Amino acid sequence: MIQKTIFLAITLFILSACAVSRVDTGHIGVHIVNLTGSGGQMTVSMDISLDSLQLGSNRQLFVTPYLEGANHQTALLPTLLINGRNMQYVYERSGLTEKARETYNNINKVVKRQNGTSQSIDYLASVGIEPWMRRNEVTLRLSVDTCGCGVTVGNGLSAPLASMNMNPATLMRLVYVTPPVTEQPVVAHEGMARVQFEVDSITLHTSPYTCRNGQRIDNRAQLRVIDDSISYALSDPNVEIAAISVCGYASPESPYVHNDYLATGRSRALSLYLSQRYNLPAERCTYNAVPENWEEFRQIVVDAQELSATQREALLQLIDRPVYGPSDYDAKERELKSSKQFSRLYREKILPAWFPQLRCTKFVINTRLRPMPDEKLAQIILSTPQLLSLNQMFRVARLYPEGSEAFNKTIGIALRYYAEDPIANTNAAITAIKEGRLNEADGLLLKAGNLPEAENARGVLATLRGDYESALLHFAAASLLPEAQKNKEMLE
Numbered sequence: 001m002i003q004k005t006i007f008l009a010i011t012l013f014i015l016s017a018c019a020v021s022r023v024d025t026g027h028i029g030v031h032i033v034n035l036t037g038s039g040g041q042m043t044v045s046m047d048i049s050l051d052s053l054q055l056g057s058n059r060q061l062f063v064t065p066y067l068e069g070a071n072h073q074t075a076l077l078p079t080l081l082i083n084g085r086n087m088q089y090v091y092e093r094s095g096l097t098e099k100a101r102e103t104y105n106n107i108n109k110v111v112k113r114q115n116g117t118s119q120s121i122d123y124l125a126s127v128g129i130e131p132w133m134r135r136n137e138v139t140l141r142l143s144v145d146t147c148g149c150g151v152t153v154g155n156g157l158s159a160p161l162a163s164m165n166m167n168p169a170t171l172m173r174l175v176y177v178t179p180p181v182t183e184q185p186v187v188a189h190e191g192m193a194r195v196q197f198e199v200d201s202i203t204l205h206t207s208p209y210t211c212r213n214g215q216r217i218d219n220r221a222q223l224r225v226i227d228d229s230i231s232y233a234l235s236d237p238n239v240e241i242a243a244i245s246v247c248g249y250a251s252p253e254s255p256y257v258h259n260d261y262l263a264t265g266r267s268r269a270l271s272l273y274l275s276q277r278y279n280l281p282a283e284r285c286t287y288n289a290v291p292e293n294w295e296e297f298r299q300i301v302v303d304a305q306e307l308s309a310t311q312r313e314a315l316l317q318l319i320d321r322p323v324y325g326p327s328d329y330d331a332k333e334r335e336l337k338s339s340k341q342f343s344r345l346y347r348e349k350i351l352p353a354w355f356p357q358l359r360c361t362k363f364v365i366n367t368r369l370r371p372m373p374d375e376k377l378a379q380i381i382l383s384t385p386q387l388l389s390l391n392q393m394f395r396v397a398r399l400y401p402e403g404s405e406a407f408n409k410t411i412g413i414a415l416r417y418y419a420e421d422p423i424a425n426t427n428a429a430i431t432a433i434k435e436g437r438l439n440e441a442d443g444l445l446l447k448a449g450n451l452p453e454a455e456n457a458r459g460v461l462a463t464l465r466g467d468y469e470s471a472l473l474h475f476a477a478a479s480l481l482p483e484a485q486k487n488k489e490m491l492e
Helices: 085-094 098-103 131-135 220-233 256-277 294-303 309-319 326-338 343-358 374-383 390-397 405-417 422-434 438-445 452-464 468-477 482-491
Strands: 006-015 020-038 041-049 060-068 074-076 079-083 107-112 120-128 137-145 162-165 187-193 239-249 285-290 360-369
Touching: 020 137, 020 162, 041 060, 060 120, 074 120, 079 085, 085 107, 107 120, 187 220, 220 239, 220 360, 239 256, 256 285, 256 326, 256 360, 294 309, 294 343, 309 326, 326 343, 374 390, 390 405, 390 422, 405 422, 422 438, 422 452, 438 452, 452 468, 452 482, 468 482
Parallel strands: 079 107, 239 285
Antiparallel strands: 006 020, 020 041, 041 120, 060 074, 060 079, 060 137, 137 162, 187 360, 239 360
8 A cells, every 4th residue: 555645736728629728727636645456456545635726617627547557558547527616517407518428438526616715535446457557566647637638648647646566576585596515617727748758667757867778868848848837827826726637648669558557657657746846635636648649640640741642541541440459559559560561661750750759748737716715706706707616606796785786797797607507597587587687587597497596586577577377386386495485475
């Protein structure tokens, strides 16, 4: 129920076929306006004061209250007829003119104006509630006609006397979803180094070393490649190393099982070195191996300009031949070394020039945000939001009042970086509903899955559109959510 007291200064226009004349009538006072909706009826009651109204004896006022919706839908209420002295005599003898009877379907009350005296009228009337009244705010306005020409309605013709929002969605609760705590997002920095090992050895030499066969090994430059990559990955002071993974590759000469032993052992040695150098728990430094690097061997063959088309095709057929175990790999290597087709190429090119390129170590350095308070995260989200988990982004949003510009902006950032996540879409849809972007909310809720909070949001969205039947189904689907249960009870 809405109560309001308004004084309307009304200037009336008398319309004729050839001229418009102006009559100043003073004021009509409208007091204590009650606008209620129940039982399928919208009821209007108000006290209309004529104390300041000066009405010529040959004049009439047709005062018609009407309800107006957000999209200019209208519903007329019965008309109040105010007669001057002579017009009252005419009315008492003859009733309404034919024109007035055609124009006004229902006269609520007829009164005679006693100029110069205090005079008030109790107005009470109802009109059936239409669907549009349930969707948006309804405004009560007046149309005043001095000639019986008809009711004129339209936004802005008179000041609103009262308004009422019959849609229960304005009182319903929308519930944001708190994302679960998950692993931090990581940024991967990939690199490759050619760390050397002595023949048949898995010992990593970090300082210059002379092998038994006289070979000189100096890994300082290649280890520096890894150090530089880690330093670059840690150039942001807000991040830490989440993990380092090492993968060692060996070339196909020697038996496959032996190559597997060498590649795995060498990868393990390098992983242990990095774990100790950067004081990382062993579980953060992982390793694996590719015993024979046939994949990169194939790429070398594809790119080699010195091969004829026949040689290239033959080599690719051998490389691509299916294998089912170590013996199949060893058979390929034997064919490379001993067949007339490949043996010379193997001695002159493959073994001395191409196979050494296959012996390498590839590494991936994963970094993530260091642990920090939410207030610090609020700064990080403005510069490198991709480093935050969805849970962290929501914690940042909670630093601000719900519905504030900063809160809504943070929810939008979360959606941008977690565009397919049901929780991010649910929270963004709730923000869109609260801001009146209903069509956008529709699209977001398509990606929100069956979360109770998403079903509740769908229910509120359906309620806003006046689709109460669908709304009840959505609230029922979200019945485990206390707010959805209350929303359902409110709608019922």
